Amino acid sequence: MSAIAHESFDGALVVKTMGREAEETARFAVRAGELRDALISVGRLRGVFDPMLETLPSLGTLAVLLVGAWRLRQGQVTVTELVSVAFLFTVLAFPVRAIGWVLAELPRSVAGWERVRRVLTAEGEMPYGAGVRDAHGRPATLRFDSVSFGYEDAAVLTDVSFTVPAGRTVALVGPTGSGKSTIASLAVRLVDPGSGTVFLDDTPSHELSAASLAETIALVPQVPFVFDDSVRANVTLDRPGVADEDVWAALRMAQADGFVASLPEGLDTHVGERGATLSGGQRQRLTLSRALAGRPGLLVLDDSTSAVDPRVEAAILASLRSADPPVTILVVAYRRATIALADEVVYIEQGRVIATGTHAELLATVPGYTDLVTAYEQAEAERERERAFEEAL
Ligand SMILES: Nc1ncnc2c1ncn2[C@@H]1O[C@H](COP(=O)(O)OP(=O)(O)OP(=O)(O)O)[C@@H](O)[C@H]1O
Ligand SMILES: [Mg+2]
Structure with missing residues (x-):
């Protein structure tokens, strides 16, 4: 129920532009109706059982008194005995009622325990080593050695090997x-x-230890995430030793200094939930600045400049490549210009490395690569034409 509500609000833009408000409301109404029905049947059951549990002890006392009075008349028990037994019965009433409460709460607690247990017994926590890379600020070498990986049973990567040399x-x-x-x-x-x-x-x-790993590597993910906080907080993430000069240096390298400087409160400007007040390309550059501010030895860019225009993207890559100290970069790229800037290209298909070499070498020798890059280029040219058309309007 709360999951549906969350999704509807999160995807409000999609829901609205696709004109699916009525369907989304209906989806929510169905779940809300189910919850209401369940609560009503719980109420009904309680309506039957609660009075029963309440009256049982009193009925017991009544029975004791009736039977007792009859046996008293026959002289089989004394008044003292009768009063004691009746009193004991009233004393018992409370524990019996308490048992009722416990029984009523039990299913709920069991369900809750099941959820807590799943969290407590969850596996998959990553064990970290004690290794420390004492070369902070120097570029790292990344090497994949025969790496295979799969989700559940489906193989995603098979025997992947490649090296990104330092810098x-x-x-x-x-x-x-x-x-x-x-x-x-x-x-x-x-x-x-x-x-x-x-x-x-x-x-x-x-x-490597968790701290050393975090210090060495930075990932700019395919989908940027911006926190509902100031630009400064988004870049520093409260990491110690990241001063305002470092924030500006990172913003400059990500070609984000211009738009941040023109924000009403500069670094102190709040960017709204998920960076709602920024454009897609601005969000990407902000997340890139965040990665750069930690001065990583290895920067992994997963298609993280797709929303900025090609000239800005080229400027970003150029400034990253001439960074001082230098940084090792693994970049998932689509644009020919971006790919051509790289020292080397690793071309993969269906989780296998098909070819490794410079862009020119791959173009000359790998037909699949040429097809893909040409297709990207056509799509890009199309987009560029649209952009020019919009500017001309
Ligand atoms: N969490 C997951 N659970 C199961 N399968 C997954 C998961 N994430 C990815 N996959 C599968 O692994 C394969 C590789 O996914 P991956 O995201 O690495 O592709 P990609 O090359 O980055 O694609 P794209 O260019 O669209 O970003 C896909 O077939 C995908 O369906
Ligand atoms: Mg991807």
Whole structure:
């Protein structure tokens, strides 16, 4: 019920633009109706059982008194005995009622316990090692060694191996659903491989401590997340040692300093829930600044500049590549210009590395790659035409 309400409010824009308000309201009404019916039947049951539980002890006392009075007349019991038994019965009334309450609460508690137990026994907490990468501020080398990964039974990645040398930029290219975001998650150890190893420098990433890992790597996810807070808080995330100069430096590198400077309160401007007051491209650049502010040794960009225009994207990549100290970059990219900026390209299809090499080499030797990049380029040209058309209007 609360899940549906949450979804309806969250997806309000979709619901409204698709004209599905009535259907969404009906979906909510069905669930609300179900909840109401359930509560009514609970009320009915309680209406029957509660009075019964209340009257039972009194009926018992009445029976004791009747039988007792009869046996008293026959001289089988004394007045003292009768009064004692009747008194004991009234004393018993409370515990009997308490048992009723317990029985009534039991199903609810069992259901609650089941939920708590599921949380308490949840597995999958990642064990971290004690390894520390004492090279903060230096670019890291990322190496996938025969990595395979699957969700449940479905294999997503098979025997993936590639290296991003320290300070270099590697573009990850592949059709939709080929496993690019999965590789990004593995690179920053959001998940562990089913087999094979992800190395950071020469250390398997699972041997590093959580703190060292967080200091070394930064992921800018495919879908940016912006907190309902100020620009400053969104960039620093309360990490110690990130001063305002660092925030501005990160914003500059992400080509976000311009729009932040023009906000009414600069760094103190609140950006609204999920960054609602920002444009899509501004949100992406803000999340990129957040990743840069920690001065990571490895930056993983999962299609994280798709909403900024190609010129700005090229400027961002250029400034990242000339960053001082340098940073290692693994970038999931679609635009030909972006891909061409990378030192090397890893091309994947259906979770397997098909080819590795420079953009020019792959264009010359891998037909699938050429097709994909050409298709991207056509889509991009289309979008560029639309943009120009809108500007001309
Ligand atoms: N949480 C999940 N549970 C089950 N399967 C998943 C999950 N996440 C991804 N997959 C599957 O894994 C495969 C690879 O997904 P992934 O997100 O890595 O693709 P991608 O290359 O990033 O695609 P895109 O270009 O569309 O972002 C897909 O077939 C997808 O359906
Ligand atoms: Mg993806």
